Amino acid sequence: MDRETPFKTQQVSNRRILVKSLFSFAVLLIFLCAAWFTYNKIAHQPPDKGTPATLRKALNKNEEIFSGIFDTARTVKEYPLSAAAKIVRVNGREGLRDSVDEASWRLNVVRSNGDTLHITLDDIKKLPKKDIVFNFKCIEGWSQVSHWAGVPFKTFMQHYNLTNEAAMKYVGLQTPGNAYYVGIDMPSALQSQTILCYEMNGKPLPTNQGFPLRLIIPVKYGIKHLKRIGTMYFSNTKPPDYWAERGYDYYAGH
Numbered sequence: 001m002d003r004e005t006p007f008k009t010q011q012v013s014n015r016r017i018l019v020k021s022l023f024s025f026a027v028l029l030i031f032l033c034a035a036w037f038t039y040n041k042i043a044h045q046p047p048d049k050g051t052p053a054t055l056r057k058a059l060n061k062n063e064e065i066f067s068g069i070f071d072t073a074r075t076v077k078e079y080p081l082s083a084a085a086k087i088v089r090v091n092g093r094e095g096l097r098d099s100v101d102e103a104s105w106r107l108n109v110v111r112s113n114g115d116t117l118h119i120t121l122d123d124i125k126k127l128p129k130k131d132i133v134f135n136f137k138c139i140e141g142w143s144q145v146s147h148w149a150g151v152p153f154k155t156f157m158q159h160y161n162l163t164n165e166a167a168m169k170y171v172g173l174q175t176p177g178n179a180y181y182v183g184i185d186m187p188s189a190l191q192s193q194t195i196l197c198y199e200m201n202g203k204p205l206p207t208n209q210g211f212p213l214r215l216i217i218p219v220k221y222g223i224k225h226l227k228r229i230g231t232m233y234f235s236n237t238k239p240p241d242y243w244a245e246r247g248y249d250y251y252a253g254h
């Protein structure tokens with residue numbers, strides 16, 4: 001008997017190990033099946049603006065939370081002029097491939113009543129000018145402190161009496177010919193650091209950086225800083241957005 005006891009204990013123990021192993025294996029199988037099922041569900045969903053619907057739902061939820069907590073008084077950090085890069089990185093050439101002529105270029109602003117304003121660069125340069133040095137962030141992972149100047153978007157809106165337009169939810173911007181286009185929520189557009197920009201490092205914008213006029217919107221990632229604005233319009237629904245259609249976050253704030 002004395003010898004059998006340890007033997008018996010051993011036997012029960014082995015069976016328990018077997019049962020436990022089988023159980024763990026079953027749990028693992030169920031888990032793997034669930035993961036496989038979820039993956040398949042997401043992967044085979046018809047895309048919603050470049051992203052499977054479930055993931056797009058998560059992005060939309062993010063956006064809701066972030067626009068909810070976004071305070072228009074929030075400003076991004078500004079730097080002294082001496083901190084600005086002398087050689088400024090160039091990224092993205094959509095809508096910049098054709099040449100642009102300053103004399104014939106106009107900023108077309110489509111009013112909510114359907115009229116269009118055709119504004120020259122000289123008209124824009126007559127408005128109050130604001131310089132800003134901030135950390136420009138591209139969603140691809142680089143950032144650079146750089147120096148820009150132009151008219152604050154809000155000042156521009158006030159100057160042209162775009163009051164009904166400023167009460168709308170979004171502003172849409174397009175390059176001439178519409179190869180690149182973005183949609184911006186109005187609170188971010190009206191934020192004090194957002195400018196319609198015509199200078200970089202105190203000189204007219206280089207062609208590949210948006211000459212004659214680009215958007216600088218420090219609260220957003222680079223994708224929203226549309227270079228070479230052709231047309232601007234207003235809407236209560238989200239304007240089409242080049243990178244949002246290719247799977248990126250529409251809001252793109254940081």
Ligand SMILES: Nc1nc2c(c(=O)[nH]1)N[C@H]1C(S)=C(S)[C@@H](COP(=O)(O)O)O[C@H]1N2
Nearest residue numbers: 089090091092093094138180222223225227
């Ligand atoms: N017209 C136009 N504007 C654009 C882009 C583009 O491809 N075309 N790329 C965007 C992206 S992704 C970034 S990061 C910034 C880069 O601005 P920069 O070339 O002055 O650095 O421009 C934005 N504006």
Ligand SMILES: [Mo]
Nearest residue numbers: 138139222223
């Ligand atoms: Mo970017």
